[in-house]
Amino acid sequence: MKLVNIRKHLVILLLVLGNQVVNAQVWPLDQCIDTAVANNKKLELGRNSIQQGKDRKTQVKANLMPKVKIEADYKYFIDLPTQFIPANAFNPMAPEGVYNDAQFGVPHNINANLQVAMPLYNPQLKSAIKNTDVGVELAELKYQKSKEEILFNISELYYNAQIIKSQIKFIEDNLANSNKLHQTLSLLKEHKLALGTDVNKIGLQIEQLKSKKNILLGKYEQVLNGMKTWMGVSLDESIDVEPKIEYRPLQDYPTNVTTDMRLVETKKRLLEGEIDMIDKAKLPTVVAYGSYGAAGFGYDKSPNQFLEFRPLGLVGIKATYNLFDGNMTKKKKKVKMHEIVNNNLQLELLKDQNALQIRNATLKIAVAGESINATKAQIKFAQEIYDQTIIQQKEGLASITDVLLADSALRQAQQDYLTAVIDFYKADLELKNVTGNFQN
Numbered sequence: 500m501k502l503v504n505i506r507k508h509l510v511i512l513l514l515v516l517g518n519q520v521v522n523a524q525v526w527p528l529d530q531c532i533d534t535a536v537a538n539n540k541k542l543e544l545g546r547n548s549i550q551q552g553k554d555r556k557t558q559v560k561a562n563l564m565p566k567v568k569i570e571a572d573y574k575y576f577i578d579l580p581t582q583f584i585p586a587n588a589f590n591p592m593a594p595e596g597v598y599n600d601a602q603f604g605v606p607h608n609i610n611a612n613l614q615v616a617m618p619l620y621n622p623q624l625k626s627a628i629k630n631t632d633v634g635v636e637l638a639e640l641k642y643q644k645s646k647e648e649i650l651f652n653i654s655e656l657y658y659n660a661q662i663i664k665s666q667i668k669f670i671e672d673n674l675a676n677s678n679k680l681h682q683t684l685s686l687l688k689e690h691k692l693a694l695g696t697d698v699n700k701i702g703l704q705i706e707q708l709k710s711k712k713n714i715l716l717g718k719y720e721q722v723l724n725g726m727k728t729w730m731g732v733s734l735d736e737s738i739d740v741e742p743k744i745e746y747r748p749l750q751d752y753p754t755n756v757t758t759d760m761r762l763v764e765t766k767k768r769l770l771e772g773e774i775d776m777i778d779k780a781k782l783p784t785v786v787a788y789g790s791y792g793a794a795g796f797g798y799d800k801s802p803n804q805f806l807e808f809r810p811l812g813l814v815g816i817k818a819t820y821n822l823f824d825g826n827m828t829k830k831k832k833k834v835k836m837h838e839i840v841n842n843n844l845q846l847e848l849l850k851d852q853n854a855l856q857i858r859n860a861t862l863k864i865a866v867a868g869e870s871i872n873a874t875k876a877q878i879k880f881a882q883e884i885y886d887q888t889i890i891q892q893k894e895g896l897a898s899i900t901d902v903l904l905a906d907s908a909l910r911q912a913q914q915d916y917l918t919a920v921i922d923f924y925k926a927d928l929e930l931k932n933v934t935g936n937f938q939n
Contacts, residue, residue, distance in 0.1 A: 538731025612792020
């Protein structure tokens with residue numbers, strides 16, 4: 500009883516999935532791609548990283564602007580600062596080497612001033628600004644790389660969905676033919692013109708086809724869910740793919756520099772900029788500064804209380820030069836030079852791998868194209884053989900076994916065709932990717 504209920508629930512679930520496939524809105528591949536570009540969370544992170552890099556550039560450039568600040572403080576000395584002065588400063592007759600202590604100042608001190616600082620020469624800062632430009636370019640390339648991966652995955656899933664849908668269509672056609680044959684044999688059996696085993700064989704085939712269709716419907720829903728995830732839409736969204744899938748001739752893709760190569764080249768420029776910053780750290784920096792304000796002095800003991808302010812202003816130039824840093828600069832540069840060597844090796848490795856991938860993808864496309872043409876002809880011949888076998892079976896010249904063999908050959912030819920088509924599209928996607936044509 501439980502097994503029967505489980506089967507009923509499974510049938511209901513598959514019917515629901517089937518209805519969703521039929522009633523869902525058809526999304527062209529371009530619409531899926533546009534939706535992914537707009538909604539995918541990974542791409543949103545990439546756009547935020549690009550903006551973050553641009554903001555970092557403005558932050559670094561802000562260091563070239565003058566800095567203005569106001570400072571104010573109040574101090575109350577419980578004990579005034581003590582100084583030692585030579586005794587002969589006030590008494591010429593005092594012996595040499597004798598000092599008297601004295602407290603200077605008043606308890607209340609108030610200071611308020613406006614300070615300005617302006618960098619006049621800072622080569623390391625200018626190099627840092629150039630590096631932020633490279634950093635923005637690197638963020639844009641990472642975004643482009645993520646976009647290519649998402650477009651590749653969505654396209655591959657879309658083609659897979661189309662293939663599964665075509666398989667379902669083939670199975671439905673085969674089911675229609677099998678049902679007609681089953682009805683014919685059932686009538687013949689009633690008139691004792693066909694064996695019960697023949698009817699059962701066709702019935703078994705019908706059940707096998709139904710089971711395979713149900714499996715494909717489940718796979719189809721899984722593929723659509725994968726597409727929805729990449730597209731950034733709700734899993735409850737009802738979508739469908741275009742049912743028509745046809746073999747198209749090979750496109751002539753120009754060979755461009757791939758995003759992976761551009762990433763490595765940009766990283767090299769970033770490393771070179773960091774080395775330039777290390778070299779310029781040896782140069783002096785020059786800053787102009789100024790301050791203007793007032794200093795207040797107060798005394799609160801009777802009978803001589805007072806609070807007086809005096810102006811205080813200054814301008815100056817400060818130069819800083821690092822004479823010795825413990826060879827830290829030299830060691831940093833050495834590390835960066837090793838990174839550049841590795842970067843060059845990585846670029847050469849990418850070029851070798853890319854050349855191999857282009858050649859392999861081209862070969863796959865050629866093989867898939869030949870298979871498509873061959874399997875098309877095989878489907879035509881298999882269909883003719885099946886139709887002739889059905890006619891011969893009706894005339895008593897062929898057995899049910901012959902019909903089943905012809906049907907099996909037709910389904911195998913159909914499957915081989917779909918396999919060749921999906922191999923072609925996957926290889927075409929791969930070739931488009933490795934030739935750098937996913938960048939637009």
